[in-house]
Amino acid sequence: xxVPHLKDRPFTMRRYPDGAYGKAFFxxxxxxxxxxxxxxxxxxxxxxxxxxxxxxxNAPLVNDELALLxxxxxxxxxxxxxxxxxxxxxxxxxxxxxxxxxPDVGFEETVQVALYVKEALDAxxxxxxxxxxxxxxxxxxxxxxxxHTYDDTRRFSEVVAGAIARSYPKLATTQWSKAKRRGVLxxxxxxxEGKTIASAYSVRPRPGAPVSTPxxxxxxxxxxxxAQFTMDVVQQRVAQYGDLFEGVLTTRQRLNDAxxxxx
DNA sequence: GGAAGTC
DNA sequence: GACTTCCAACGCTTC
DNA sequence: GAAGCG
Numbered sequence: 001x002x003v004p005h006l007k008d009r010p011f012t013m014r015r016y017p018d019g020a021y022g023k024a025f026f027x028x029x030x031x032x033x034x035x036x037x038x039x040x041x042x043x044x045x046x047x048x049x050x051x052x053x054x055x056x057x058n059a060p061l062v063n064d065e066l067a068l069l070x071x072x073x074x075x076x077x078x079x080x081x082x083x084x085x086x087x088x089x090x091x092x093x094x095x096x097x098x099x100x101x102x103p104d105v106g107f108e109e110t111v112q113v114a115l116y117v118k119e120a121l122d123a124x125x126x127x128x129x130x131x132x133x134x135x136x137x138x139x140x141x142x143x144x145x146x147x148h149t150y151d152d153t154r155r156f157s158e159v160v161a162g163a164i165a166r167s168y169p170k171l172a173t174t175q176w177s178k179a180k181r182r183g184v185l186x187x188x189x190x191x192x193e194g195k196t197i198a199s200a201y202s203v204r205p206r207p208g209a210p211v212s213t214p215x216x217x218x219x220x221x222x223x224x225x226x227a228q229f230t231m232d233v234v235q236q237r238v239a240q241y242g243d244l245f246e247g248v249l250t251t252r253q254r255l256n257d258a259x260x261x262x263x
Numbered sequence: 264g265g266a267a268g269t270c
Numbered sequence: 271g272a273c274t275t276c277c278a279a280c281g282c283t284t285c
Numbered sequence: 286g287a288a289g290c291g
Binding site (some may be wrong): 280284285 | 286287288289290291
Binding site for chain 1 (some may be wrong): 290291
């Protein structure tokens with residue numbers, strides 16, 4: 001279920017060599033010694049040194065279960081990949097609404113904001129898909145045609161997030177600075193080239209090992225508990241429902257009309 | 264966890 | 271030989 | 286414009 005959501009996307013390894021609670025580090029350039037049967041994409045990324053330079057890296061592509069197993073064996077727990085695929089790196093497959101509760105609110109409020117996001121997207125005629133992200137957060141994905149740029153998707157999510165924050169100021173915010181933030185952050189800034197998201201069905205390195213779990217929208221309601229989605233529970237869900245995120249990979253929607261309606 | 268750089 | 275460091279980087283605010 | 290930060 002997991003592999004299709006990683007297929008052909010530059011994969012950023014997040015390794016926990018000392019286990020889920022030890023020090024972790026990111027590694028986007030394929031380590032030497034990675035077997036040749038794991039394909040790579042030669043891509044250019046910006047480095048963080050003072051004069052921002054571009055450098056070429058070999059990004060691993062987790063395209064089958066054996067590659068996924070190899071990553072797990074390298075200490076990867078959450079599986080992080082780009083929003084776009086290697087054949088069109090600058091065209092993301094979806095817009096992400098990353099919902100992150102501040103310390104003053106919890107999952108209950110996050111669920112409510114997720115419903116507001118869906119409501120707004122429904123009004124724009126856009127189908128969306130929800131999953132738990134970590135212990136407290138939610139991800140709402142809007143699959144799109146590969147015609148829009150990351151700049152398009154970021155501006156779109158900014159507009160939608162801003163509208164929701166203004167409509168529900170007690171509950172939702174776009175305030176970046178943590179000190180001034182109250183309520184659930186709708187983080188539009190997570191839409192950008194080179195940014196990654198923990199995929200559907202990723203296990204999180206947290207107590208209880210919760211899984212980022214695709215949900216039916218009718219499950220997104222008061223009382224939903226993200227901690228209930230343990231690995232065995234999610235395996236049962238997959239057996240019962242199949243991949244609730246299949247639509248993310250198959251739905252193609254145009255943002256233009258929605259953007260126009262907002263302009 | 265492992266390579267590479269520093270003493 | 272032992273110890274340390276490196277394995278990412280966006281776009282906002284701030285100075 | 287560089288640096289700090291979530």
